[in-house]
Amino acid sequence: MSEPERDDRYQGYRGPARAALERYGIGVWSEVEVVNDRGSVFKGVILPRSETFDDLHIVIKLVNGYNVGVVANRIASARELGYKKAVYRIPEKAFPVDSRKKNVTLLGTGGTIASRLDYRTGAVIPAFTPGELYGAVPELADIANMDTKKLFGVFSENMGPEQYIALAKAIGEEIKRGVDGIVIGHGTDTMSHTGAILSFMVQNSPVPIVLVGSQRSSDRPSSDAALNLMNAVRTAAECDIAEVMLCMFGPTSDNYDLLHRGTRCRKMHSSYRSTFRTIGATPLATVSRDRGENGQYFKYLTDDFLKRDKTRVPIINPSFEEKVTIQYYYPNFNPDIIDGLSSMGYRGMVIAGTGLGHINKPLYPAVKRAIEKGMTVVMTVQTIWGYAQMYVYDTGRDLLNLGIIPMDNMLPETAYMKLAWVLGQTDDPAEIRRMLLAPVNHEITPREPHNGYLVLQGGLPEVEAFIGQHWK
Amino acid sequence: MSEPERDDRYQGYRGPARAALERYGIGVWSEVEVVNDRGSVFKGVILPRSETFDDLHIVIKLVNGYNVGVVANRIASARELGYKKAVYRIPEKAFPVDSRKKNVTLLGTGGTIASRLDYRTGAVIPAFTPGELYGAVPELADIANMDTKKLFGVFSENMGPEQYIALAKAIGEEIKRGVDGIVIGHGTDTMSHTGAILSFMVQNSPVPIVLVGSQRSSDRPSSDAALNLMNAVRTAAECDIAEVMLCMFGPTSDNYDLLHRGTRCRKMHSSYRSTFRTIGATPLATVSRDRGENGQYFKYLTDDFLKRDKTRVPIINPSFEEKVTIQYYYPNFNPDIIDGLSSMGYRGMVIAGTGLGHINKPLYPAVKRAIEKGMTVVMTVQTIWGYAQMYVYDTGRDLLNLGIIPMDNMLPETAYMKLAWVLGQTDDPAEIRRMLLAPVNHEITPREPHNGYLVLQGGLPEVEAFIGQHWK
Structure with a gap:
């Protein structure tokens, strides 16, 4: 479940500790002899570390079986005597099967x-x-x-x-x-x-x-x-x-x-x-x-x-159109990017607009050109929380008139996946729109009456309950 | 402070109410005669509405001075008799000046x-x-x-x-x-x-x-x-x-x-x-x-x-380079977008990567090409909260080796502004890097010891204090 090991030779070592390993040409599983600035000698195998540990020590499994942490900045010399990678396996025990269990x-x-x-x-x-x-x-x-x-x-x-x-x-x-x-x-x-x-x-x-x-x-x-x-x-x-x-x-x-x-x-x-x-x-x-x-x-x-x-x-239904993109709007977002995406053959674009689903005026003609060329463009909000509400202002209605489809409170990344999935199945504009807006599994949730306060917890029942009382 | 009025003729009207206005060719400030399905007659001027109000009624200021809400779906007929836009101004009173005040x-x-x-x-x-x-x-x-x-x-x-x-x-x-x-x-x-x-x-x-x-x-x-x-x-x-x-x-x-x-x-x-x-x-x-x-x-x-x-x-120091973009990474993000941005002359790109600052492997060569062509590429995180920590995994270190500059916990949008501001002043790679990483005003904040829980409130002192107790 954690990511695969991304490192080998310096596994878990950072900062001064890693620098010392590199300096002396040694690494994890090296058999070494290390001498510190007080003349103490450590012989053993360098062990991998976890990234949570500090970056000041190198851990050596001594020949007597003990592990010792040597302060990296106080190493006077170190040399590799050999290499002894330990590959450990958990003893395979048969997983006990119980017919009453699922x-x-x-x-x-x-x-x-x-x-x-x-x-x-x-x-x-x-x-x-x-x-x-x-x-x-x-x-x-x-x-x-x-x-x-x-x-x-x-x-x-x-x-x-x-x-x-x-x-x-x-x-x-x-x-x-x-x-x-x-x-x-x-x-x-x-x-x-x-x-x-x-x-x-x-x-x-x-x-x-x-x-x-x-x-x-x-x-x-x-x-x-x-x-x-x-x-x-x-x-x-x-x-x-x-x-x-x-x-x-x-x-x-x-x-x-x-x-x-x-x-x-x-x-x-x-x-x-x-x-x-x-x-x-x-x-x-x-x-x-x-x-x-x-x-x-x-x-x-x-x-x-x-x-x-x-x-x-x-x-x-494992459909997926690869030519789909998400673009989070930012000030001075330039129409050349939309024209470029369109000419590169992008068939779908999720915009994460500002506020209720806005982009700047200079983008309107580019969006129009892209839609006319067959791109499906949908609008979500970059605030993460809240709804694209494009009927509130004329500017939003202008965007709707260009053919942008509002995705309400569908998350930008969920809208991306739905758009790729839909475009993998059809290129009929009416069918695309119908499928995008037909709920599959709560990708849009209904608006609820609220008191105007934003509870960002979203997944914290007892704290939510408390904040609810506290805030109202 | 609120946005300029984006609508005129239908100001504040939505849904059935707006549809009725459109149907009868009337709008805000129209002098009208409206008859409902019970035969009641309303003569007066249609008033603008606030978008908070319901979308079921049309509000008419009657000639007797009263305002009345007429149910839009029960209008049997309506015609415009004239137009009487009311332009109101707040009476200009001299703002009282007090020399003791700031x-x-x-x-x-x-x-x-x-x-x-x-x-x-x-x-x-x-x-x-x-x-x-x-x-x-x-x-x-x-x-x-x-x-x-x-x-x-x-x-x-x-x-x-x-x-x-x-x-x-x-x-x-x-x-x-x-x-x-x-x-x-x-x-x-x-x-x-x-x-x-x-x-x-x-x-x-x-x-x-x-x-x-x-x-x-x-x-x-x-x-x-x-x-x-x-x-x-x-x-x-x-x-x-x-x-x-x-x-x-x-x-x-x-x-x-x-x-x-x-x-x-x-x-x-x-x-x-x-x-x-x-x-x-x-x-x-x-x-x-x-x-x-x-x-x-x-x-x-x-x-x-x-x-x-x-x-x-x-x-x-009002400098700003216009050819800068933000790209939020998403699965299957295709190298053609980065190549396209590079060939369109983009000089800077903020990536909002996944996790600790990751993008998929197929993008590496495109990022390398872009950087070699002179684009400055910086990494932020799309989780909004937390740090780009690119030294943790080999993949992150590979990206650093390509020349991507990690922005720690600078917000993607703040990184965009800083990058545009820096590139507006210099095109020397060393100076760009130095300026990006030189703090101006807390755009990067230090990591603090934490208990592993994410407090999304970020701006709610008394509730934070409570949650702090509650969560630990």
Whole structure:
């Protein structure tokens, strides 16, 4: 679930510590002899570090078995005596199968789904097969029977149409096999994008489809990896919601994860664990370690969802037009970009406009030309929260008259996925418009009466409740 | 402060009411005779409406002086007898000058700064000159002596380099004239963009420079216009902070506005009043109607700001390179866009990457080509909150090696403004990099130890304090 290891030789080393490794031509798994400025000699193997650790020390596993941190800036000399890469595997134990438990398939897209830290060596041991997962997170066996399939191995920023289509098809196959739920391990960078496209490509699912990842790799003490994975498997196995969801760390405590609807979720912080937010709606449910009064792990925050029903036949429609773009408006946005996109053959453009869905006047003729040439142009808002309301001002109405289609409060990235999915199926303008505006899965939510205050929490029930009282 | 009136003939009418006006060829200020399906006859003048009102009624000022709302869908016939546009002006009263009070100049950029609703007619009367402002918001005379200058009249989405440069020069002139503070009336769509560019163009100011606007036009009962304007004038006249700031509605109550630093502010909801958020920092201060224990209208939330000092000489540097763009990354973002921008002569590009600052692998060669051709490429994060941390993974380091400059937690829109401002001054790569990374006014804020929870409030001190306790 964390990203694949992106580094090898200097794994986890930064700053002065890394500089020292580079200076002496040594790296992780080097057998070394290091002497510091007091003359102390350290012989052993350099261990990988986690990026959370400080950048001042180099950690050496001494021959006596102890680990020691040597201050990088006080190293007087160091030389490599050899190289001894430790490859550790979690002992494969058969994942215990219990016929009373539900069957869950975990689909891998890249990176480490789970891992275990070897405290003797500091090594991070990745786990993926059912047996390895059982070794790394034995609690899983209490939750469900598990099967795993590695579909491909890419960083989440490299996910694209090819992977979306493969995922949609694999989901269809697992459903056909009769599993009770599907978990998809995914990097967090574009997890909400994948949630959006799968919501369109896989409709009418009989079972839950749960994307899960972690913001901190599983070798870190503050990792959310095991918690998220267990809660995702609980969701796939037993949750009533048969939709595409993200299962990620809830914001108030380590006690629960939140289930976010695939079309309404956005990553809102580059590094915090509680980074995902349901925008313009309430999250679907919380998932906790323990069963609540309803006998379930879940506290449902709405009842407006597709219920689990194993007799339902899914619709798998893996269409995707590649020539689609998102453009966030900024002052002085120049018409040459729109003309350029049009001449490069772009068939669709999502604009994230300012305010209620505005762009500057000099763009109007370029938008008109692009639409006349066959580009579908839709309007969303760059404020993230709120609605494109293009009937309020004449300027908005002018844009509507040019043929721009307002997407209300559809998130720009969700609108991008829907537009690519629709344009993958038709080039008839009327049909494109009809499909864009026909709801698939809450990609537009109704406006609710409000008091004019913006609650950015969007996924934090007890705090929301408090703020509600406090603010009104 | 609200946008200029964008509509005339159907001002404020929407839906069925507007459709009825169009059907019968009548509009605002038409003298009409309307008959409904029960045979009742209404003779009078059609009044403009506010967009907040319902879309079911047409309001007619009857000849007897009463206003009546006629249900649009029950109109049987209607004809125009004439046209009687009422042009109302607030009686010009001399703005009372008090030599003990501070002198504030209000610069107009477009739209209505303030207005008064004429309850007899329903007409909205715009106010701009000091005399009109005094007529509309008489409390202003208790706060400061006021002068006003209309620089130009554009919707805020049409603000661009020409206006920024004119504003920066006008600010310089007002400072030279010796005013105690400057207020800039501005539409909210791009107010934070203007706050960012003015922070770079006008440095070392001796006095406060305060952008102000309103999310609800001043004819609406829930308008924040007068409150924001009064608080902006209080800030310009007496606040200790001599920086470019936004003065907008605070989120918890009508009791105060928040002062946001120009480089760190973002509009986060398309329609709510409490839409502006300071991102990655605490707002500078609150401004209230009444003086607090410190004898000031302000509660300072930090002391890390440039203090008011009328002897200080400002640096006015109105540079702006027009060939700069922002691109928010999305899955399957295609290299042809970057190649296209490069061949169109774009000299600068802000990427808002995923996660810690990532883009997909196929873009690397295109970025390399663009940089080799002389484009400056900087990285920000599309999560809005958090930092580009490009040293964490090999992929990030690869991007750094291509020459991408990481902007830490600079907001994408602030990075755009800084890049345009820097490229307006030099084309020397080393100097560009130096200037981009040299702090001007807190456009990058230091990382603070945190508990891993994302507090999206960012500008809500008492609620923050509570959440702090609650979450830890």
